[in-house]
Amino acid sequence: MENRKTLIELKNVRKSYDGKTNVIEDISLEILEGEFVTLLGPSGCGKTTILRMIGGFDTPSDGQILLDDSDISLLPPNKRPINTVFQKYALFPHLNVYENIAFGLKMRKVSKVETDKLVKEALELVDLEGFEERSINTLSGGQQQRIAIARAVVNRPKVLLLDESLSALDAKMRKEMQLELKQMHKTLGITFVFVTHDQEEALTMSDKVVVIADGNIQQVGTPEDIYNEPANVFVADFIGESNIFNGVMSDKLTATFAGAVFPCVDDLEKGIKIDAVVRPEDVDVVEAGKGQLSGQVTSCDFKGTFYVMFVQCGQYEMEVHCFDYFAPGTTVGLNVDPDMIHIIPYDMSINHYEGQLEGINDEGIITVKFADLVRKVDYKNIYADASFEEGILKAAGGETINVAGTNVTVSFEPSDADISDDANEGDVTGTIISFYYIGDHYSYTVRSESEEDYVVDETDLWNQGDLVSVVIPDEALKIVLA
Amino acid sequence: MKKGFFDRRQLALPYVLFLLVFVILPLFVVVYYGFTDAEGHLSFANFLAFFTNMRTVGTLVYSLVIAILTTIICLLLAYPVAYILAKGEYARKHSFLMVFVLPMWINFTLRITALKEILTLLEGNLAFHPFLNTIICMVYDFLPFMIMPLFNSLAKLDNSMLEAGADLYASPVQNFLHVLLPLSVPGIVSGVTMVFLPAMTNYVVLDMVYNSTYIMGSLIGSYFSSYDWNNGSLISAILLMMIGLVTMVTNRLIGDKEVASR
Known part of the structure; x- marks a missing residue:
């Protein structure tokens, strides 16, 4: 198992569909040859986008995807030695089982004799011998699933991508397919990249689990690592x-x-x-x-x-x-x-923002700008030792302090802020993108339209997706010179 | 569920009556007149006369040529348009589709008159290019009827089909030939049906551009205007049979595909 070489490498990959919001923030990931890697995350976390970029159906907005050390970021899917089992199988309805499985071979002009042999082997692999002449619509969901797998692996790709491929099956069939897929992975020796939102499935099947949330990788590790040593609260909450x-x-x-x-x-x-x-x-x-x-x-x-x-x-x-x-x-x-x-x-980046001082008025009130907010605070909260006389701010040593343009770090405690249902009551409006139950309260992450996150502790229950506003009292703000 | 005032059978009655009076009955009338002579006796004389007269057979062949050409040109023009509208990433694809279908909202006479003026401007005298003008007018008139069914069938097509094709090493050309084209056959068939059959008979277009070209429709028109119900009906019956035949064949064709796509 050791010293396996890297087959796929994602280098600082970013993806944005509209040029404004990033579906994938900045992801770097290595996938080793012959590995069973699972991309795990809640829906909308970007895992399918990563898979589609490896498959060639989407191209990264930034960064590189390497396969065997050569850049394939912009290569069309038909030129990649990678095959996909699609979420809804995407079998061709106008072709029968044989023609479906032989499609890739036909496109690459493999001889008829060879094709016959390979299709037969592929059908044996998925336990559907003798199904050659069957039409796709006569197959059950489970059988279609197997044909989709056969259609992909018959090409002996370097990588097999599986996009939530088991989610359409019922619970019992799913368990069965999980074990079969794992077995197939052993038999074939092909690298599998599997996408799922089901943590149990991920833990059962994979050599390596990549937990993704919000367009970022949260943790990469073996199933045991992920379960026993979660890297952050998200992973701890999501897995088990x-x-x-x-x-x-x-x-x-x-x-x-x-x-x-x-x-x-x-x-x-x-x-x-x-x-x-x-x-x-x-x-x-x-x-x-x-x-x-x-x-x-x-x-x-x-x-x-x-x-x-x-x-x-x-x-x-x-x-x-x-x-x-x-x-x-x-x-x-x-x-x-x-x-x-x-x-x-504790994640110290929570509720920490880079900000700037805009200026000071005649009463010694400083305007500070950070994240989505512009706040006015007394100079003493920032320059504790300074004195303010006749409109001039002086440091303890007597020299004049130039306030405008000074960089600061602004922070506040999640427990000091409040959430309000009234979108106009608070200092900033956003939607709740996630929340965890922390022993005696909920910890909410509210994301504003400009993609700033605010973490607020509350005992009341809101739901993911709720539009709320965050109230941050002046006295909660901690402003430190950067 | 609460029961209404009428049950389903009663509600169907008006439609059944309508179909009987305006569809089934006329069909029988056409067939009856087609196979009787002026005295009302059963006769195949008209039938034989049609297929032995070089002039009428020539008209049939000519109509077929025009209809086939019109259909092919419409298909070639409509397919890319329908594809781009259905699969392209436009925010307002339905508005674009509307632009192509909009001419159908404008009075037919007005449209053809306008086209006539444009052609006159370009060609000088319409009589110089009767065949070309016929094709242009037909294509112009029938294009939306080809775009609509193609658009509908392509819009329904799951994008993952094309992605699967590309994933399985099909080049864009191969993907078109082996995936997109076979899967859009139902749309092509209904588009062809909508264009081919009317194109054989729509002589009004030709009349309006002072065209001497004679197609099946013109033939029927001329018999009827001289009160020869029997010959007019016979030709209608022949067209009817051709339509029936074409529909049967295409239905079988789509039938197989439809079953396969379910």
């Missing part, structure tokens, strides 16, 4: 069930979150802000009073092999998967093993 809490490293190898202190194994600097992730199956239920946390069961539902239980620990809610039933109202203790706590350093 998780309890996420804001917290702080209160000491060496000790984290404080959810109102309690936990020993942990992640060695991070004391005092830094963190997001702690605890998987529901990693929480142990113990006798009341004997756990790190103590709380009341609010619900407990049977899910076939385990119970899903919610425990209210003070203001924090914890989801627990356990094998015993606890009646709602029961008081229980909860324990989490140190190595079951995954600590993610």
Whole structure:
């Protein structure tokens, strides 16, 4: 498995359809020869666009796509040794099964004898021997799926692209096809690039999972890595069930979150802000009073092999998967093993904006411009030591400070801002693009029309896509000279 | 669901009556007149006379040539237009389509009169190029009827079909020949039907441009204007049979494709 060479390389690829908003922000990715790579993300995250660019159906607006070290970014699909299994299969209705599978061979002028042999092999591979003369419309969805795979692999491409290819199948058939695809991947030795929004499918099938959200790669890793060591809150929330809490490293190898202190194994600097992730199956239920946390069961539902239980620990809610039933109202203790706590350093870029000072007026009020906002703040909030006399701002040393044009960093705490349903009430209007439940509150990301993101903590529930406005009080703003 | 005042059978009655009176009955009248003589006796004399008279057979052949040429030119002009309108990335493709179909909204007489003036301006005397003028007028008149069905069939066509073709190594030309063209056969067939058959009979266009060219329609017109119902009906019946034959063949052709595309 080691030392496999890079087959496909995406270098700083950006894609924009309208020239304004980027569907793909700036993606770099390596795909090794013979690898089973899954692009995983919610709908609209750009994963299909990446696949289409590898296939040649879309061209990157910026950056390069290399195949075997040669640039194929602008090569039309018919000149790429890459074949695709389309989402709705896209089998040709005017051709029968044989003609469909032989299409690629015919276009490349492969001899009739050779074609017959290859089509037969391809049909054997997908377990549909003897289907040559069948017309496409007599096939079931699952059979069409197999023919679509046969039609692609018969050409022995270097890369097989699969665009949400299993999403149209029913659950049972899907499980079966997942295993078969994995088997096929082993048999054929072709590089597979698979696109899906189903995290379970991604974890089951792939050697490498690429988690994508919002046109950016969030994390690349093996299924185990992605599940056990999520790189950020998005990945933790998207892959599997998780309890996420804001917290702080209160000491060496000790984290404080959810109102309690936990020993942990992640060695991070004391005092830094963190997001702690605890998987529901990693929480142990113990006798009341004997756990790190103590709380009341609010619900407990049977899910076939385990119970899903919610425990209210003070203001924090914890989801627990356990094998015993606890009646709602029961008081229980909860324990989490140190190595079951995954600590993610808090994303310091949240609500941090580059800004500029516009000028100062006669009362010593400075106009600051950042993101979508123009705000007026007292000079003391920026230049704590300075003095303002007769319209001139002087530093502690007595020299005059030239305010206009000074670069600053503006930030505010998510908990200090508020969301309002009234689009005109707040300082900036936008849509909620994502939200996570963080122990005792929701963390919303609101994106304005000019593509600035504002993260706001709220206890009320809004939905993704809601048009809201964000209220940022003056006293919440922290302005630091850059 | 709440029941209405009428059931479906009752609601169908007006349409059935309409069809009987204005479609089925006239058909029988045409066939009856076609195969009887002036005294009302059953007779194949008209039929034989039509196919033994060089003049009438010549008109039939000439009409066929004009209709075939018109259809081919319409198809060649309409296909790229329909393709660009259906598959091109225009924000206002339906407005563009409208521009091509708009002439149909303008009175037929006015359109042909205008065209006549333009042709006169270009050619001096319309009598110099009767055949060319016939084709130009026919194509002008029937083009929208070819564009519409082609547009509809191409617009319905899933883009992933063409992407699949390209993905499977088809060059743009191969992709056209092996994917796009076969999949647009239903549109082509209905376009051809809409243009070919009327083009054989629409002599009014020719009359209006003072054309001496004689086509099947002109023949029927001249018999009827001399109160020869039998010969006029016979020719109509012959055309009817030809139409029936063509439709049968094309239906079989599309029939196969339609089944395959489902």
